[in-house]
Amino acid sequence: MTGFPWLTLLIVLPLLGAVVVFLVNEASVRSTALAVTIADLLISLPLWWLFDASSGQMQFLESAAWIPSLSINYRLGLDGISLPLVIMTTILMPLCVLISWHAIETRLRSFMAMLLIMEGAMIGVFAALDFVLFYVFWEAMLIPMYLLIGVWGGPNRLYAAIKFFLYTLAGSVLLLVAILVLYFQGGHTFDILALSRQTYPLSLQTWLFFAFFAAFAVKVPMFPFHTWLPDAHVEAPTAGSVILASVLLKMGTYGFIRFSLPMLPDASRLFTPLIVVLSIVAIIYGAYMALAQSDLKKLIAYSSVSHMGFVTLGLFMFNIQGIEGAVLQMVNHGITTGGLFLCVGVIYERTHSRQIADNIGLTKPMPRYATFLVIFALSSLGLPGTNSFVGEFMVLAGTFLWSKVATAFASLGIILAAAYLLWMVQRVAFGTPAPHMLPKLSDLNQRELVMLLPLAILIFGIGLFPNPLLSRMHTSVEQVIARVVPSSHQQTSTRSVPGRPTPLPENNLGATINVVHPPSAKPHSNLPLTEQQRERP
């Protein structure tokens, strides 16, 4: 841990940048925004190496009193779960600026300012260790996103913007009440870590679980609450879609893993079947809807619903494979879907259409573009060697331990993903282009190449060497599991992880932990893990 306020810098820099873009002259607005986002990226990268993977503690801690009369503090910190998400955000933001280089002509300053405010708030959400601070960042994002969709969006933007806004706001209404209730139940503190160490009665947990669930499930979005997503994605400008898909959706699942699981373990276990059913419905329904779409953005939007189903599924498995897979999949989905949306943005700049029918046969005129599109599509469908394979495989492996039927249903999603993505690729990449479209179809220029290349590298990088990511999140995930299923901690930690080159050493410490946490009196009938554990001598 260093005393340097890395995280404050990460948050404040884009916010200052949002002011600066109004001060520079018109011509340099874009480059200023780009410089700010790249500077933020450069600041965030050292964290990756400074981070101590062996420690499950929060690192880069910062703390200052903010509103003493309510004991609200300005507390920031990262653990192995939030670190990858923060870095993913800082990697994506320069790309969002790049894709908007020519796509946005009106009110450019405000647009860049909104992107930068979003960046600051998103990093704030992942780094906040005070519940009210978290809520402030969480809600502060609504207005910039509302404006991004509503001002720079497509023809139906007003409807999409207000729908996005009201859905997410309505979802998080009860979150604030839940935060306040936790404050009084958890010993007059908003400290997330302190609140995660308390035990609350089950009836209260149930209540709080649904309050959290409403906020996070809308953001994810989980099955019945997903209807805002296709509208918002289709109408948002490309950069907005990328932010939405890659980062905003992750905040929902991040909320589950940071708050619901550690703070409300009993309720989380109790409602696992509900979440699993909703996740599987989302996986299959999202994929099914994606099959039927003729609009590229809508297709990717529904594929997001499907992919995020895997994440929520993995999170509620409460084993190391499931949760690590889910966190990995959060990062993967950010990269892959971000890439896909960028691809759609690129082609939209040329043909001004997002319809598959208008964008066919791009391999001939745009070979480089088609290559990237195929890479992102294959990553999205989980081809071995790409990042999503590792994530989805781990989630399914985790699910297998819980229920074979659930795994079978969830796997359907992968098959359907192959169907809709390959079909999309087949038409977009390999059809015969309409002759009148040909003059518009110029291949990627350097800016676009620079924009897509990092994501493609990350796809293969994580796909082939997931260990740097997994090892950083491992101890943090273990802590979450220890919290949510105390008795199975030892079991899960000794299990080797697929895709991990070095299996963990046999953990003798586990026995001690087992003594400290004897198997709970209540048999977890829905958790095969504990049953297996009882069989152990």
Next chain:
Amino acid sequence: MTFSAADLFFVLPELLVITAACVVLVLDPVLRPSDKDSLVWLSLGTLAICMGLTASQMGTQASIFSGLVVTDSYGAFWKLLLYFVTGLTVLLSYSYLKEERLYFGEYYGFMLLSLSGMMVMVSASDLLTIYLGTELMSLSLYIMAGLRRKEPRSLEASAKYFVLGAFSSGILLYGISLLYGATGSTRLPAIASAIATQGFTDPLLLFSTILLAVGFGFKLAVVPFHMWTPDVYQGAPTSVTAFMAVASKAASFGAFLRVFVEGLGGVRADWSAIFLLLCLATLVVGNIVALVQTNIKRMLAYSSIAHAGYALVGVVAAGRVEHSSGIASVLLYIALYTFMTFGAFAIVAMLRKGAIEGEEIEDFTGLAKRHPLPALLMLVFMVSLAGLPPTAGFIGKLYVFRSAVEAGMAWLAAIALIFAAISAYYYLRVVMVMYMREPLDGPDPVPRLVMSPTLSIVLACTVAGVVILGIYPNPLVNLAVQAVLTLK
């Protein structure tokens, strides 16, 4: 009744304001039109001096004029807020009245008279003194509401306000007289001790509590006593509307809280139940009816009704548990509400469509293109009114809902928050027309914003309050907590 000259020292701010009001009224006919600006500066100067005097009185505790009036931090808190709002109103009126071609020196005189009434209200500890202050405030406001004499709507507003105001004063007086019958005094401390010894059994006590609640309900514009608000807010000149929506509401809350906490603290459980009903009704009606408004002044009127509902959440909570944190949250809420509502009204006042005021929400169409900065400020005010962080509106709601949860009424906080989410829809509609609609090209004159230095000062003060207090509310919180401590 004993009277000592030393007592006068404590009411020096009140005396100054009244003197200034008289001077303005007298000077107005003798000054040449070109010199009439000096009345504005006179008013502002008086307010500045009073602000200094009251700030220096902060922390002193004195009961004067045989207990008719008290000087304490609680009163000082409200007075400071009222000076601030009146100062902003004077600045706003300076440009607004010119634009409207309304010029009356009496305007500033009445405003100062009204202010003095409000000051009496918040520092009185006798029900009759409070009544006196209420009437002084209201009578001046009735006149100011009807200032646009040639416009029927303005006159209608004035008449309506007068009739309903007189009616509510009658109810208030009736409540006071019944309370006198029940407890034998009109002094708040005497009433409190009478209730403490007598218990809660007297039905007369409950009845007078209800009547007082109704009387103050009219002044606070809570449902179902809100009917006058939209019409009066819409008809009155906008600068007066802003003054009514903010200052008169603040003063009414100041007097109301003192009466119910200091005087009727013994029947806390009873009035808490009454205000719970009023609070729920206010939240529902205020927010739902605001959804369908097309006139921004009416929309803001319903919004101000709804905000009284949020403040009542704190009052209800204060009735359930030890009161100080609940009451402090109400003080804080009203103070923060001041900034955002006044700012919004200031922008509405200066939006002109040709010679008349552009007061339809549609008139804001495309404002972000023509006036980016004021549009941004309006956005901030709307976001703050909707209660989203990081603005003052969020801090206010956080404190109020915190005291509700502390009082074991998480469900009330949840309901209030659901309505806050609903309210976001109508606040965001203003943002939507400003930012997302293209300006219409029609035969109508294009609405434009008349900027002036005084308006800039008003907007700068209010937006600074909304943003800075939204991020760093501690100074105001400390003031509110300190103020409530002096409330017995």
